[in-house]
Amino acid sequence: MNFQEMQEELSEVLAESSTRTFTLTQRRRWINRGVVEVCRLTRCLVREATADLVAGDNDYHIMNDWNLTGFMEFAKEGIVVRDAAAPPATLFVPLERRTVEWLDEVHPGWRMTQIRGMPQYYAVIGQVVYLYPTPNVSVTGGVRVTYYYYPVKNGVAGGLVDPTDVPFDGHPALEPYHMLPVLYAGWRGLLKVGAPKAEAVLQEFVAGVETLKRSLRSKPDYEPRIRMWQYRAR
Numbered sequence: 001m002n003f004q005e006m007q008e009e010l011s012e013v014l015a016e017s018s019t020r021t022f023t024l025t026q027r028r029r030w031i032n033r034g035v036v037e038v039c040r041l042t043r044c045l046v047r048e049a050t051a052d053l054v055a056g057d058n059d060y061h062i063m064n065d066w067n068l069t070g071f072m073e074f075a076k077e078g079i080v081v082r083d084a085a086a087p088p089a090t091l092f093v094p095l096e097r098r099t100v101e102w103l104d105e106v107h108p109g110w111r112m113t114q115i116r117g118m119p120q121y122y123a124v125i126g127q128v129v130y131l132y133p134t135p136n137v138s139v140t141g142g143v144r145v146t147y148y149y150y151p152v153k154n155g156v157a158g159g160l161v162d163p164t165d166v167p168f169d170g171h172p173a174l175e176p177y178h179m180l181p182v183l184y185a186g187w188r189g190l191l192k193v194g195a196p197k198a199e200a201v202l203q204e205f206v207a208g209v210e211t212l213k214r215s216l217r218s219k220p221d222y223e224p225r226i227r228m229w230q231y232r233a234r
């Protein structure tokens with residue numbers, strides 16, 4: 001189902017209300033918000049991005065430095081770094097995620113860039129990721145990040161802009177669930193005009209989300225997630 005077809009389905013969901021109440025802009029916004037909500041509730045999409053490890057730099061902004069578009073949170077794999085002293089074929093070394101409180105207690109002064117070596121830990125404060133120790137070498141493509149995300153296109157969260165756009169970045173495994181963002185949009189519209197049907201549409205949306213989560217859990221590598229590896233941070 002593409003974006004145009006989703007809007008047509010939404011008109012059907014809203015049939016018991018006055019569809020003239022809702023502008024095209026509202027409908028499109030609600031459908032896109034539905035895509036984001038499904039991604040948030042199910043963690044159905046994950047990306048892997050690579051970035052450079054920079055000597056002497058222990059803080060990296062999720063957007064400004066790594067450009068993690070649509071970032072929600074780090075996946076189980078989190079952050080791994082390549083050991084520059086190891087042979088090229090050596091696997092990336094995973095970093096342990098720690099709280100700021102733990103680092104303050106166990107490694108006082110951990111924010112000081114003078115303490116250098118190969119990073120072992122990372123902490124997240126807002127949109128900034130801190131590595132400890134501070135990298136002592138620069139490695140091109142030396143950081144690999146795995147994270148849950150929602151689609152974004154032309155600055156639109158949800159990723160649906162053109163009539164032929166397909167939700168969830170067109171991932172085929174999610175095709176049976178294209179109706180979920182429509183149901184979310186329908187609920188928002190029906191709720192806005194106080195239509196009794198709103199509660200039933202919401203329950204259908206919730207049931208569909210639970211079905212998707214169960215489907216994803218049946219996969220051996222479920223976290224929950226569907227892997228998409230084509231993204232590379234710049």
